[in-house]
Amino acid sequence: MQKNDDFEFDKIIDRHNTNSLKWEKYALQDIIPLWVADTDFKVAPVIQAAIEARKDHAIYGYTRANRQSNQMVADYYQVKHGCQVEAEWVVWIPGVVASLSLAIRSLSKHHDQVLTPDIAYPYFHSTPLASGKQDNHLAMSYAQGRLRVDLEALEAHDAQAARVMLFCNPQNPGGAVYTQSELERIDSYCEANQLILVSDEIHADIILDKDKFHLPYLSVSDHALQNSITLGAASKAFNIAGLACSWAVIANPSIRQAFVNEMHGIVSEINPFGYTATLAALTHGEPWLTAMNSYLRANRDYLIAEFSLLPDIDMLPLESTFLAWLDVSKLQLDDPCKFFEKAGVGLSAGRDFNDANYLRLNFGCPRSVLENAMARIKTALS
Numbered sequence: 001m002q003k004n005d006d007f008e009f010d011k012i013i014d015r016h017n018t019n020s021l022k023w024e025k026y027a028l029q030d031i032i033p034l035w036v037a038d039t040d041f042k043v044a045p046v047i048q049a050a051i052e053a054r055k056d057h058a059i060y061g062y063t064r065a066n067r068q069s070n071q072m073v074a075d076y077y078q079v080k081h082g083c084q085v086e087a088e089w090v091v092w093i094p095g096v097v098a099s100l101s102l103a104i105r106s107l108s109k110h111h112d113q114v115l116t117p118d119i120a121y122p123y124f125h126s127t128p129l130a131s132g133k134q135d136n137h138l139a140m141s142y143a144q145g146r147l148r149v150d151l152e153a154l155e156a157h158d159a160q161a162a163r164v165m166l167f168c169n170p171q172n173p174g175g176a177v178y179t180q181s182e183l184e185r186i187d188s189y190c191e192a193n194q195l196i197l198v199s200d201e202i203h204a205d206i207i208l209d210k211d212k213f214h215l216p217y218l219s220v221s222d223h224a225l226q227n228s229i230t231l232g233a234a235s236k237a238f239n240i241a242g243l244a245c246s247w248a249v250i251a252n253p254s255i256r257q258a259f260v261n262e263m264h265g266i267v268s269e270i271n272p273f274g275y276t277a278t279l280a281a282l283t284h285g286e287p288w289l290t291a292m293n294s295y296l297r298a299n300r301d302y303l304i305a306e307f308s309l310l311p312d313i314d315m316l317p318l319e320s321t322f323l324a325w326l327d328v329s330k331l332q333l334d335d336p337c338k339f340f341e342k343a344g345v346g347l348s349a350g351r352d353f354n355d356a357n358y359l360r361l362n363f364g365c366p367r368s369v370l371e372n373a374m375a376r377i378k379t380a381l382s
């Protein structure tokens with residue numbers, strides 16, 4: 001059994017000059033980038049070995065998933081999340097954001113409303129609009145420090161004849177992991193309003209609380225299974241987002257066919273490295289993932305302890321993801337992001353997620369980098 005130390009999560013790896021979105025933003029500036037959601041960890045050795053073996057073949061033509069790889073995804077749902085998925089329900093696609101758009105376009109008509117969490121990953125708001133629909137925002141709750149769709153408000157919410165509801169579980173930002181009873185209430189609402197739910201579960205395998213577990217929406221009821229699209233990927237948990245590979249699980253054949261039709265002429269084949277890395281992650285990645293989650297848990301706990309010393313910033317006690325959600329409203333800053341950039345720390349602006357009182361901090365990095373960032377934050381506030 002490999003230990004944390006074997007995976008070198010503490011090691012600082014220079015990512016400059018690699019066209020990294022995260023690092024190039026502040027190239028030539030002394031700003032620690034803790035924004036976009038990829039981590040600064042090297043991939044699991046099993047993934048690197050699989051990519052190297054694939055690279056050695058030296059022919060990188062069009063790549064097509066087969067029944068065997070669909071079955072690996074189905075097995076992953078069975079083993080990891082205890083739910084039944086059939087190989088033929090799996091559709092491969094380069095990215096989850098593309099799937100959000102395809103789902104919206106294939107399931108709703110022009111100018112339809114699309115229900116979406118009010119505070120969410122920015123594409124939850126931009127893809128309905130870019131697809132010619134109107135976004136109909138669902139109120140959120142911060143009760144018990146868990147940012148999630150407000151279920152009382154949802155049950156009273158007028159769905160305005162929308163056909164599609166977008167959903168993020170675990171929730172980004174905020175990292176809440178929805179419980180069985182929360183999911184059941186959402187399913188009942190969808191059934192009452194004849195909604196197809198598109199469940200973005202890209203962060204499903206980054207669970208920090210030991211007593212929490214991810215429940216795929218499709219496992220909640222037969223209605224949920226037959227009236228949903230579940231989006232998954234190894235990209236966040238295994239830090240392979242740049243390799244552009246994900247999947248959709250669609251049990252209902254007519255929804256699946258509509259989705260696949262929408263891909264025609266727009267979505268290209270998945271790339272061979274993303275495919276290889278994803279399969280290696282799903283089949284052999286568990287020891288590395290367990291170690292990464294425990295490293296992230298320690299980083300989260302470190303941050304909670306540090307921010308508890310700073311009365312002007314409140315950090316939400318997240319259950320999942322490596323993305324801390326920080327309430328900076330007490331600081332009354334015109335531009336919180338700029339303020340911390342001047343202090344040498346690059347965070348994501350809460351306004352991009354629709355809550356300008358917050359900033360998002362990506363703690364998927366070596367602890368020493370976080371310590372450096374915290375020292376800068378403290379200096380800026382002192």
Ligand SMILES: Cc1ncc(COP(=O)(O)O)c(C=O)c1O
Pocket residue numbers: 037094095096097098121168172200202233235241246
């Ligand atoms: C909730 C959520 N969905 C989707 C994505 C991006 O997915 P992809 O890169 O596969 O398009 C992210 C990236 O941070 C995310 O947080």
